[in-house]
Amino acid sequence: MINSLHFSARSAALSFVAVSLVVLALFATPLWYTWRETIEEGRVRILQADARRLVNVFNRQGVAALTSAIEVQVGTQAAGAEDLVLFADASLARLAGNLPAWPRExxxxxxxxxxxxxxxxxxxxxxxxHKTLPGGYHLLVANDVAKYRKLENLFLYGLICATGIVLLLGVAGGLLVRRTLLAKVGDINQAAAAIMQGNFSHRLPAYGGENELNTLVETENRMLDQIEQLIGGVRNVSNAIAHDLRTPLAELRSRLEELALTRPAPAQTFDEIDGAIADVDRVIDIFNALLRLAEIDSGARHSGFVEVDVASVASEVAEFYQPLAELHGRTLSFASSGPLVLAGDPLLIAQAIANLVDNALKYAQRNGKITVATGRAPDGGILIAVSDDGPGISDEEKPKVLERFYRSDASRGTPGAGLGLSLVAAVAKLQGGTLTLSDNHPGLTATLAFQPT
Incomplete structure (x- = not known):
């Protein structure tokens, strides 16, 4: 991993230098082209002006005047001048100028x-x-290309110096980028090594400012928070499973051991067998609940999503629990504002509502009242609320009762494994919803909120 990171950092540095050179080339190429075109245009303009002046002398004053003017012009030029002039007759014989003969080329x-x-x-x-004059005369005005070579060389030298400066700055900047990147990657590696050694509370170092690396670090830290929470949850679940399974298994073993030792009468034996079956059912219920939670957490139930009228599902659940509520001397009512359709798993939604109603039946007062209601939230969401008039849950415990296997002091004497509300919360999360617990004064209101399709 380190070697690949070094390679990436080196590549970043080289890329920085390469980009700098490409930018310089993109800047210098049109500049050089413009320079050359400007020099060439200026050179031609000077030649045309000189030729125009000499042609005017010829047209106004004749051959002798032009010959004299050219001789004066070439005679006043400094030695080594690059300006060339030649005046020739119809046979291309030289009449005046600083060239010995008419060039064959x-x-x-x-x-x-x-x-x-x-x-x-x-x-x-x-x-x-080359100008052809009346009477067959010829005029040649020329300029040595090397006349502006010094200026061109100065431009090229400046361009080469600029390339060197950009190259040096690019190398320095690339090395700085590489060093900074490797330093930050080294910090991340150290943090990752600590996490790999089991220190799940360790986090990647955060860097100030808004940049891509800091965004990545923040994302990784949130992921580590989630991993730490999941691992903590697994540990808690393992401990809770060991605790909650130990009691029914211990009772089961005690019953069977007593039967083996005392060998009581058949009636008592069958009573103990019924108790053992109840203990086994408790264990099976715990494992079934855990399997359902695992299936929900994995997202496998997404494949069972269909259009569901949750108002109809809630009505059926309330109708199913109506006889049980009457048997316990409690009133169970249902209220709805009409059909409420969303994409979801009807079995899971029914089970979630059933868990809420079952909890309400456990804790509602004798001759108390339980209400199941469905409706729309102000933002258009779908709400399913189950209310009772029992002892309720304190604000401190409301977040805890959604954890798996958590049981408050008030629920110690009631049947259950502490998985009912956690399963409801998992169903809500699977379908993009939430489970909220609030006071009913007296009692508790559990509200499932879903976003409609």
Whole structure:
């Protein structure tokens, strides 16, 4: 892992340098093109102005005046000047200028040309204008391409220096990026090593400011919070399972052991067998509840989602528990504002409502009242509320009773394993809803809230 991280950091540094050079090239290329075009345009403009001036002398004053003007012009040029002028007759014989003869390389037609000609025995690349004058005379005005080479070289030297500076800054910046990245990755590696050694409370170091790495660290820390919570939950569940299974299994063993030792009368034996069956049923109920919770947590029940009218499901649950409520001397009523349809698992929704009604029956007062109601929330959500008039739950315990196997002091004497409300909460979470516990004054109101389809 470290080697790959080093490679990634090195690649980031090299990429930084490469991008810097590409940016410089993208900037310099149009600049160089513009420079060359400007120089070339200026060179041609100067040649055209010089040629126009000489042609005007010829048109106004004739051959002799032009010959004299050219001789004066070339005579006043400094030694080594790059400006070339040549005036020739119809047979291309030299009349005036600083070239000894008409260059053979110049085409016969008038125009602008860039080519190499012989100047003082040396091939020289020039830009020239060839003008054909009345009477068959020829005028050649040329300029050595090397005239502006010093300026071009200065531009190139400046560009090379800029490339060197960008390269140095790019290398320095890339190394800084690499060093910073490796430092932060090293911190993350140390934190990850501590977590791998079992210290689940350790967290990745957070960095100030809003950046991608800090966002990644925050996401990883939230994931670690969830992992720590899940592992803690597994530990608590394991302890709770061991505690809750120990009692019925101990009772079962005690009954069977007493039967084996005392060998009582058949009637008493069958009574003890019935008690043993009840203990086995308690154990089976615990495992069934755990299996349902595991199935819900895995999301496997999503495949059973269909369009469900939760008002109809709640009505059926209330109708099912009506005889049991009357048997215990309690009143169970149902109220609904009409059909409430959402995408969900009808069996899980029915089981969740049934668990809430079952809890209400356990804790409602003698001759008390239990209400099952469905309706719409102000935001359009679907609400299912089960209320009773029992002792209720304190605010401190409301979050705890949703944990698996948690049982408050008030519920110690009632049957159950402490999985009913946690299963309801799991069903709500599976379907994107929530379970909320609130006071009913007196009693408790458990509300399932779902978002409609």
């Amino acid at each position: 110049v085409p016969a037609g008038s125009g602008k040309y860039t080519l190499s000609i012989d100047v003082d025995g040396q091939p020289t690349r020039v830009v020239l204008l």
